[in-house]
Amino acid sequence: MAQKGILVTGGAGYIGSHVVQQLTAMSHRVVVLDNLSTGFADAVIKANLVVGNTKDSELVRNLLKEYQVDTVMHFAAHTVVPESVANPLKYYANNTCYTRNLLECCAAAGVKYFIFSSTAATYGIPSTPLVTEDTPTAPINPYGTSKLMSEWMLRDLSQASNLNYVILRYFNVAGSDPTGHIGQSTREATLLIKVACEAAVGKRDQIYIFGTDYPTPDGTGIRDYIHVEDLARAHILALDYLKQGGQSTILNCGYGHGYSVREVLDAVQRVHGHPLKIVECSRRPGDPPRLIAAAEQVRGVLGWQPQYDNLDFIVKTSLDWEYKLLARG
Numbered sequence: 203m204a205q206k207g208i209l210v211t212g213g214a215g216y217i218g219s220h221v222v223q224q225l226t227a228m229s230h231r232v233v234v235l236d237n238l239s240t241g242f243a244d245a246v247i248k249a250n251l252v253v254g255n256t257k258d259s260e261l262v263r264n265l266l267k268e269y270q271v272d273t274v275m276h277f278a279a280h281t282v283v284p285e286s287v288a289n290p291l292k293y294y295a296n297n298t299c300y301t302r303n304l305l306e307c308c309a310a311a312g313v314k315y316f317i318f319s320s321t322a323a324t325y326g327i328p329s330t331p332l333v334t335e336d337t338p339t340a341p342i343n344p345y346g347t348s349k350l351m352s353e354w355m356l357r358d359l360s361q362a363s364n365l366n367y368v369i370l371r372y373f374n375v376a377g378s379d380p381t382g383h384i385g386q387s388t389r390e391a392t393l394l395i396k397v398a399c400e401a402a403v404g405k406r407d408q409i410y411i412f413g414t415d416y417p418t419p420d421g422t423g424i425r426d427y428i429h430v431e432d433l434a435r436a437h438i439l440a441l442d443y444l445k446q447g448g449q450s451t452i453l454n455c456g457y458g459h460g461y462s463v464r465e466v467l468d469a470v471q472r473v474h475g476h477p478l479k480i481v482e483c484s485r486r487p488g489d490p491p492r493l494i495a496a497a498e499q500v501r502g503v504l505g506w507q508p509q510y511d512n513l514d515f516i517v518k519t520s521l522d523w524e525y526k527l528l529a530r531g
């Protein structure tokens with residue numbers, strides 16, 4: 203019998219491509235569906251890339267059939283929070299409606315396992331700094347809401363069918379493949395470590411600190427930064443877990459401790475060896491002071507053990523990739 207396939211939507215994007223690389227290294231049969239809206243064809247090295255959209259039911263149905271897909275890993279989404287505030291319907295269409303479409307195709311094809319990229323943005327501004335999976339969800343922007351609605355669809359479909367899922371709520375993802383084959387190539391990036399590394403290699407003149415008056419030890423926002431390779435590994439373990447009959451579940455993905463913006467910028471300067479031009483400015487609307495994952499569940503349920511829980515290493519791999527992008531022009 204032919205090996206069952208894994209459909210990875212958004213597998214040409216930053217996080218998806220790292221997961222695909224781990225899956226193909228383990229000889230899984232992978233097909234990537236990506237419309238290349240923010241992804242890159244050359245990020246998909248050993249899997250088949252089909253350029254298309256999750257809203258295209260006929261295409262999705264054909265792929266599920268052709269590759270005998272029993273597992274879907276769903277990364278495809280728009281991911282920029284301020285853009286979601288300015289253009290909410292774009293986010294509800296892509297992140298919610300097209301996910302519904304994908305789920306409908308999965309249900310019809312009898313897909314058994316679904317691993318979904320969710321986000322700490324579903325928690326909004328939690329009242330406790332340490333966020334457990336039971337912390338009430340209360341997103342404060344359309345991006346977070348669009349993702350939470352997909353979680354609900356998945357939960358409800360699972361209850362009405364044989365589909366089981368793992369929802370992974372990522373905290374702040376950073377870093378790049380330590381072997382240097384792939385990395386974060388996002389255009390017009392907004393995420394702190396990526397932006398700081400762009401400033402370090404001279405792609406930007408300066409880096410802004412959004413708010414220095416937060417109730418944190420140094421006044422800047424604190425986040426739980428997780429290396430993309432460790433996050434990718436959690437997907438592999440989630441797949442094993444589901445295949446061994448694991449119950450549908452939601453898991454935070456973070457290390458359980460955080461760094462302030464100043465600590466991150468110190469790390470970038472330390473690893474890079476040169477000072478950055480840092481400009482302090484007012485808070486960015488909607489940013490919680492501190493967001494840290496309670497990260498016991500993912501370790502307990504999946505047996506996940508992070509390898510790269512080291513800020514300087516995260517920064518080093520980001521910086522190495524930024525130099526590569528610079529050399530490519």
Ligand SMILES: NC(=O)c1ccc[n+]([C@@H]2O[C@H](COP(=O)([O-])OP(=O)(O)OC[C@H]3O[C@@H](n4cnc5c(N)ncnc54)[C@H](O)[C@@H]3O)[C@@H](O)[C@H]2O)c1
Nearest residue numbers: 212214215216217236237238239240241255256278279375
């Ligand atoms: N980067 C983070 O810190 C972070 C944090 C939490 C959650 N997430 C989630 O992780 C997932 C991946 O994020 P990323 O950072 O790799 O972003 P990314 O933009 O690099 O990847 C998204 C990929 O999906 C593709 N895509 C988008 N809409 C599509 C569609 N309708 N059909 C087919 N392909 C489509 C894009 O071309 C891109 O390759 C997203 O679901 C995002 O919400 C990311």
Ligand SMILES: O=c1ccn([C@@H]2O[C@H](COP(=O)(O)OP(=O)(O)O[C@H]3O[C@H](CO)[C@H](O)[C@H](O)[C@H]3O)[C@@H](O)[C@H]2O)c(=O)[nH]1
Nearest residue numbers: 281283321322323372373392393394410411412423463489
């Ligand atoms: O140029 C920058 C960029 C960010 N920050 C600060 O750095 C911290 C991290 O900000 P990011 O923009 O890197 O990431 P967020 O914490 O806003 O991440 C949120 O948005 C992400 C997607 O954009 C993910 O969904 C993630 O789960 C969600 O918490 C925040 O305190 C932010 O104010 C700066 O000071 N300057």
